[in-house]
Amino acid sequence: MFSQTVEYALRAVVHLAQHAPKPQTTAEIAATTQVPAAYLSKVLQGLRGKEIVKLRRGIGGGVTLVGSPADLTILDVVNAVDPIARITTCPLDLSSHGGRLCALHRRMDNALMEVEGAFRATTLAELLEDPNQSVPLCEE
Amino acid sequence: MFSQTVEYALRAVVHLAQHAPKPQTTAEIAATTQVPAAYLSKVLQGLRGKEIVKLRRGIGGGVTLVGSPADLTILDVVNAVDPIARITTCPLDLSSHGGRLCALHRRMDNALMEVEGAFRATTLAELLEDPNQSVPLCEE
């Protein structure tokens, strides 16, 4: 349901939030999040395009969040790499349906809307502060 | 977010519910639902495997729903062709997390749970009875 890329992007961003504002190398992120390093590199470039992370080359370089974890929602990250495609018009393009959706597609879009809402409701900062849970991505 | 296969399967099943209990040929379904006929054939075989539809060869044959539209939910159809994979254990397999999910994956699974719930809440019969909407898959 959620793509591997979304999963990887979220892991990376959580890791960055945990260590903010210290830059993390792609290799470090890859190791602790268990994401293939070369592929993570591509995912991070996608996040850079959407101004979620900054990338800096060379010694002392690495990846950092552009903004504060308190201002970054799960939805921001998801939409940056694999946007939730709401159903806004009839997929069969039936002219009589006009702007409206039939009962089927309205239900499907409602489900998408709920996912969107759930993801918009949580910031990275809230993820880290979440009590009585395991620490994201971490042992013990 | 939802695969093409899910979309196609739902269209087909809606069409079948609209015409139940009369058998519909794959070609008929393909035409009205705008799904590639040869591919629809494969999708329907998937639905047959999960006892959602019956297929019958030869003259007068075609596709029919196994049960009543009132007993078939959207979730049944979705799970038959492309199951919603709930997150039940830590995807990173961190031993200290044990059965529990971290805050991130708990949120992701909650979103999946909501989708599941939304899809389980609507039967095919309810889709067809839905008032003040366009008729599913139909012009006018």
Added chain:
DNA sequence: ACTAAAAAGGACACTAAGGTCCAATTTAAT
């Protein structure tokens, strides 16, 4: 029996997602 109508099945092609590898480039420190 024969025929026409339908699904069944297999082989294949195309595309996008996921993943790998390596050479080139930037950067900071010495």
Added chain:
DNA sequence: ATTAAATTGGACCTTAGTGTCCTTTTTAGT
């Protein structure tokens, strides 16, 4: 300047999802 640390970019590979085509098999009616 040189070196080491890091991302960048491009090419490539593999796999799964989607889609096509054609032959075979089943079925009902005549």
